[in-house]
Amino acid sequence: LNHPLPFSAYIGKIPYKPIISNLSNDCNLCQFVGFGRITPSESSYVLRWTLYEILSPQKCKDFDARHRKNEFCAIDPEERSCNMK
Numbered sequence: 001l002n003h004p005l006p007f008s009a010y011i012g013k014i015p016y017k018p019i020i021s022n023l024s025n026d027c028n029l030c031q032f033v034g035f036g037r038i039t040p041s042e043s044s045y046v047l048r049w050t051l052y053e054i055l056s057p058q059k060c061k062d063f064d065a066r067h068r069k070n071e072f073c074a075i076d077p078e079e080r081s082c083n084m085k
Contacts, residue, residue: 029053030074050076 005011033049052074055063065073 052076 007013029051031049032052033047035045035047037043038048053076054072054074055065060067060073063073063075065075067073
């Protein structure tokens with residue numbers, strides 16, 4: 001980002017490296033909402049949402065997911081998304 005993202009009731013900071021190593025999925029999932037690419041070959045103009053799992057630094061390396069120091073990587077392991085209602 002070129003400018004800091006303002007925090008609000010819906011946008012906040014999360015720890016990248018959790019203190020507890022065996023967290024449940026509830027602590028490792030982020031909800032994302034948006035338009036655009038669903039899969040490498042499919043796009044949507046309908047607002048959709050999905051849950052992404054925040055990956056550990058080692059899992060990022062395993063997926064060859066390169067990112068900057070101020071970013072985290074996340075995936076939807078089941079590649080699913082739903083239309084917003």
